[in-house]
Amino acid sequence: MKYVKIDIRLIVIVGYHLFLSLVSVLFPLALMKVTDALTQGEWNEFQYYLMLSFAVLIAQMSLTYVSSRVGNTYVMQRMNEVRKRLMHAILHSRYTDFKKKKNEEYLSLLLTNVQTLENDYYSSGITIMSKSILIIASIIALLLLNSLLTFSVIAVIVLLAFFPLLFSKRILKQKQELIESTEKYTASATECLYGFEVIKINAIIHKVFHKYTEKAEKMGSDSRKMDNTISLANVVFGSSTMVLILLVFLIGGYSVSQGLLSIGSLIACTQLIMYVLEPAVQLAQEVNVIRSTQPIRQQLDNIIANSKQEAELERSATHEQVHSIRMKNVSYRYGVEQRMVLQDFSFDFQAGKRYALIGPNGSGKSTVLKIIAGLIDDYSGSLSMNNAPDTKGKIANPGYVDQQNFLFNSSIYENLYISGDEHHDPVFFLSMLEQIGLDTYLSNQAEGTDFIVGEAGQLLSGGERQKICIARALLKNKGLLLMDEPQSALDPEGVDRLMDLLEQLENTLCIVVTHKQDESLRMFDQLLVMEEGRLVKAGRYDDLFSEDEPKEAELFVINSLNSPIAR
């Protein structure tokens, strides 16, 4: 990502700082004239240059304020851009890439690290730019006054330029450690907040708090270590400049004694030297600070680079009506070093039919749904929609109920209509709410569908959340409906209502992951039995669970219980 954008605002900032440096350099020159006029008894000249000095001071103050305002606006714009690019990249990253990082790592990046970038990269960058201009302007003024002094000062700067290199490697390493400990701290803090109920009920406050304290202290100590190194760098740097200033004064004093320089010029030179040395010290420090943000920029660049391919895929996403989905020898593992969670899965799904995916925990049912939904596309084998060639990642827009039943912190209505391409027919809408059993809840809720559901829907019961997610998927129905354990939080009446709704579906390819093993499975056209990532059996309920074939059903239940994952 391009962190610095050369635009009109940046050019204006440089212009302001150029002007500011010129005005700053004028001040010692005016002082020189004031002193020389005073020592030579030129009263009128003294008054004139004194007024000029005040005018320069006022101009300097105004320009400093204006240029910092323009600088702040530039930093704000760049930071907005960084935050937008980062979230855009996160949202466009591949599902599996996204899952490799923990949410806390993203939070730490979005909050702490991005803030560090603002302070340590942009603000330091502007400081470096302004100080460099001031140094150049002061050196030019010095050259006009005394070339011997000027060359001594240049020699000082060249020497000073080596100091940051002595510490930068160490600071960089410590910054990396600080980033890692900040991520762990954020993870621990988030866990305390999300796990509030579990922590209280299980009376593990002490244990969790102890873990949190460890992480907080480690982050504090890493931050202190880095600050100490920076302080050491500053001390070494600062004291060496003092020695060098002394050297410059010796040369200046000698020049005055030899009549090569007036007292006013020495005062002006002294001030100008300070304009060179002070910014040079700051410059060296800021260079280290900027270098320390390199790991953060690297992290951001990796996320942005990884998301580019996914964005390409999304652009080619299809929204056509689904008639069939054919999966052939689809195998998948979540990471190169991980085990196969899906192995040679082959099946033809047809529109207008209902399928149930059943099997023990961890047998790969949700993974099948995610592959069909296009969330996962780096599988081997092929998946084709409507007999087209392999459509990796291109099947988009299914009605989807996930296991988390996630809701946005907005109104029920907005949660039902999240994508804008759902059915907007009010009759259909109301009958849907009634059929799923949300009408009673809504009639008791004064705000109705305008009720704001709270963070992740926590102001609703688990079943209410699930009903809203089901209604959302049904309203969205574009011929493909994927539901991952949609009955897990429903009461028996809710389950019956859902089954009725599914039975009424027309022209819809409906795949439901379920752990129910009762008569309700009869309404599915096919039951797909999965075990350890393999499709081991497929058929109607009666074929698999009939009285005549008790062994089939028993075998499935026994296998489920004996599965290593279930155990």
Ligand SMILES: Nc1ncnc2c1ncn2[C@@H]1O[C@H](COP(=O)(O)OP(=O)(O)OP(=O)(O)O)[C@@H](O)[C@H]1O
């Ligand atoms: N993001 C992930 N990273 C690594 N492994 C994963 C990930 N998601 C799932 N798995 C693993 O893949 C395997 C299959 O998971 P999947 O969620 O498809 O199973 P499932 O049959 O739906 O299970 P359940 O009935 O418990 O919901 C599991 O062993 C799980 O640990």
